[in-house]
Amino acid sequence: MNTKANFSYHKLPYRYINSFVDGKWGEGELSEDERIILNESACVLHYCQVVFEGLKAFKTIDGRIVCFRPDMNKKRLESSCKQMNMPIFPKEKFLAAVEQVVKANKEYIPSFEEGGSLYIRPIMYGTTPTMGVKSAKEFEIRFFAVSVGNYFDANKTARLRVSDVDRAAPKGTGNIKAGLNYAMSLSNITDAHNKGFNENLYLDPKERKYVEETGGANIFFIKDNKVIFPYSESILPSITKMSTMYIAKEILHLEIEERKVTFQEIENFDECALCGTASTITPVGLIDDHGHQIIFSNDVIGPITSLLLKTLKDIQHGIIPAPKGWLYEIK
Numbered sequence: 001m002n003t004k005a006n007f008s009y010h011k012l013p014y015r016y017i018n019s020f021v022d023g024k025w026g027e028g029e030l031s032e033d034e035r036i037i038l039n040e041s042a043c044v045l046h047y048c049q050v051v052f053e054g055l056k057a058f059k060t061i062d063g064r065i066v067c068f069r070p071d072m073n074k075k076r077l078e079s080s081c082k083q084m085n086m087p088i089f090p091k092e093k094f095l096a097a098v099e100q101v102v103k104a105n106k107e108y109i110p111s112f113e114e115g116g117s118l119y120i121r122p123i124m125y126g127t128t129p130t131m132g133v134k135s136a137k138e139f140e141i142r143f144f145a146v147s148v149g150n151y152f153d154a155n156k157t158a159r160l161r162v163s164d165v166d167r168a169a170p171k172g173t174g175n176i177k178a179g180l181n182y183a184m185s186l187s188n189i190t191d192a193h194n195k196g197f198n199e200n201l202y203l204d205p206k207e208r209k210y211v212e213e214t215g216g217a218n219i220f221f222i223k224d225n226k227v228i229f230p231y232s233e234s235i236l237p238s239i240t241k242m243s244t245m246y247i248a249k250e251i252l253h254l255e256i257e258e259r260k261v262t263f264q265e266i267e268n269f270d271e272c273a274l275c276g277t278a279s280t281i282t283p284v285g286l287i288d289d290h291g292h293q294i295i296f297s298n299d300v301i302g303p304i305t306s307l308l309l310k311t312l313k314d315i316q317h318g319i320i321p322a323p324k325g326w327l328y329e330i331k
């Protein structure tokens with residue numbers, strides 16, 4: 001597998017499907033059919049009643065298969081579902097679904113040497129035909145998988161630009177993984193790509209004064225060996241971010257802060273990086289604010305970012321011991 005950006009859909013043999021009908025989930029089963037058959041009036045198509053998750057399975061250095069913190073994805077899916085009037089998918093079913101999909105597509109998990117992973121995408125959507133704006137009563141959940149490498153080109157630092165539009169409202173849905181948060185960003189990301197940027201950096205939607213996150217990843221900064229994570233109620237609570245905070249504080253014994261970060265102050269920061277399951281930890285080279293460029297590095301990863309990334313990867317691949325409960329082994 002090459003080390004360039006490599007995060008795209010391709011059909012793997014098996015996915016797990018379960019339906020919520022008459023107020024309860026069924027047994028669930030593996031299927032070889034990647035297509036979904038929906039009524040033309042299905043709630044998800046018109047009113048975007050869809051939430052999703054993303055997690056990875058890795059091959060460890062000694063050949064085991066492990067999932068990284070799937071219980072956290074299960075918890076976040078639950079909070080997404082609550083906010084979107086969707087049914088809770090029970091924890092045991094969630095873990096069993098992950099396990100079944102990983103096992104069934106086992107031969108597509110990149111080896112330790114290749115450095116990739118199997119990305120598992122759980123997705124739940126409202127299937128009930130609706131005309132008026134109201135919630136579906138029937139839902140489907142699918143867990144499919146793809147083999148992936150890097151989300152961004154591994155040999156480059158990311159280039160961000162400050163967005164002119166908002167991804168979330170102050171009391172909206174920015175804190176959950178709901179499809180609607182991404183629908184609004186599609187023309188914006190297309191425009192960013194056309195102009196040579198990897199991602200949009202969103203500022204807080206109320207004052208446009210504080211840094212929030214990018215379209216698909218959280219952001220953090222380093223200043224004098226201190227790791228600074230922006231706080232906001234409208235950013236997606238990233239599991240990679242929580243893990244990075246823990247690694248910085250408990251394993252590397254660095255000082256950390258989680259607080260509101262003004263856009264103005266980032267000019268003084270030493271390093272900047274994105275974090276998320278897909279992007280892992282990706283160094284940010286520059287942030288462009290309408291032609292004014294804040295430059296963190298020129299295609300080299302900063303020393304603290306590098307240390308955080310190495311520690312995270314070493315945990316995920318069983319090279320150093322994982323904090324309790326972080327690796328869910330699939331036998």
Ligand SMILES: *Cc1c(COP(=O)(O)O)cnc(C)c1O
Nearest residue numbers: 216217218236238239240276277
């Ligand atoms: C998924 C996602 C993240 C990263 O969350 P992880 O749990 O680390 O994968 C960050 N921001 C947004 C907007 C996301 O959709």
